[in-house]
Amino acid sequence: GAGVSQSPSNKVTEKGKDVELRCDPISGHTALYWYRQSLGQGLEFLIYFQGNSAPDKSGLPSDRFSAERTGGSVSTLTIQRTQQEDSAVYLCASSIGASGDGYTFGSGTRLTVV
Amino acid sequence: DQQVKQNSPSLSVQEGRISILNCDYTNSMFDYFLWYKKYPAEGPTFLISISSIKDKNEDGRFTVFLNKSAKHLSLHIVPSQPGDSAVYFCAAPRWGGKLIFGQGTELSVKP
Numbered sequence: 705g706a707g708v709s710q711s712p713s714n715k716v717t718e719k720g721k722d723v724e725l726r727c728d729p730i731s732g733h734t735a736l737y738w739y740r741q742s743l744g745q746g747l748e749f750l751i752y753f754q755g756n757s758a759p760d761k762s763g764l765p766s767d768r769f770s771a772e773r774t775g776g777s778v779s780t781l782t783i784q785r786t787q788q789e790d791s792a793v794y795l796c797a798s799s800i801g802a803s804g805d806g807y808t809f810g811s812g813t814r815l816t817v818v
Numbered sequence: 819d820q821q822v823k824q825n826s827p828s829l830s831v832q833e834g835r836i837s838i839l840n841c842d843y844t845n846s847m848f849d850y851f852l853w854y855k856k857y858p859a860e861g862p863t864f865l866i867s868i869s870s871i872k873d874k875n876e877d878g879r880f881t882v883f884l885n886k887s888a889k890h891l892s893l894h895i896v897p898s899q900p901g902d903s904a905v906y907f908c909a910a911p912r913w914g915g916k917l918i919f920g921q922g923t924e925l926s927v928k929p
Binding site for chain 2: 708735737739744745746747748749752754760795797799801806807808809810811812
């Protein structure tokens with residue numbers, strides 16, 4: 705597609721359940737990033753994939769969070785045993801290289817944990 | 819450790835006037851800065867950038883100023899339009915291409 709696609713756009717889940725969020729980056733973009741924006745907060749870095757290199761997981765808030773990127777394209781962010789504080793908008797972005805110049809973001813997944 | 823800070827959560831400006839959004843940073847190793855704009859229910863979109871070898875970059879109504887000695891940058895929008903109402907984030911790349919974002923400033927331009 706022309707842009708970064710994220711699904712679902714909205715997800716409501718019960719506390720303790722697992723959720724999977726999907727990101728389809730722009731074709732040919734080697735770098736893929738996950739961020740989240742909690743209510744009233746800025747964009748918090750979660751994880752970064754660049755080509756075949758080991759991902760930078762330094763932003764993942766706990767071991768309940770994991771992500772993978774299959775075939776260098778689609779990425780899935782998994783949150784296990786969701787907690788209310790996980791409620792946020794989860795944003796995926798991709799870029800051509802690793803310069804940090806001009807990400808293209810998806811519209812995000814709004815996760816609500818009840 | 820908030821390396822990029824936007825201390826004003828909101829700003830309200832009259833249409834046609836100038837909007838000035840501020841951003842401070844603490845890491846003197848940052849050599850490139852970007853501004854993103856975000857509308858509700860959409861992802862942020864890239865707006866304008868500046869390299870640390872410059873002190874000003876202009877693109878139409880948008881100008882970014884960089885003061886390296888003060889570790890401060892600002893985004894000027896002149897003239898402001900109601901369609902500029904959005905949340906503006908400043909950001910700086912760390913090693914590996916990861917962007918560090920500020921908290922954002924919500925701009926409201928009133929007709």
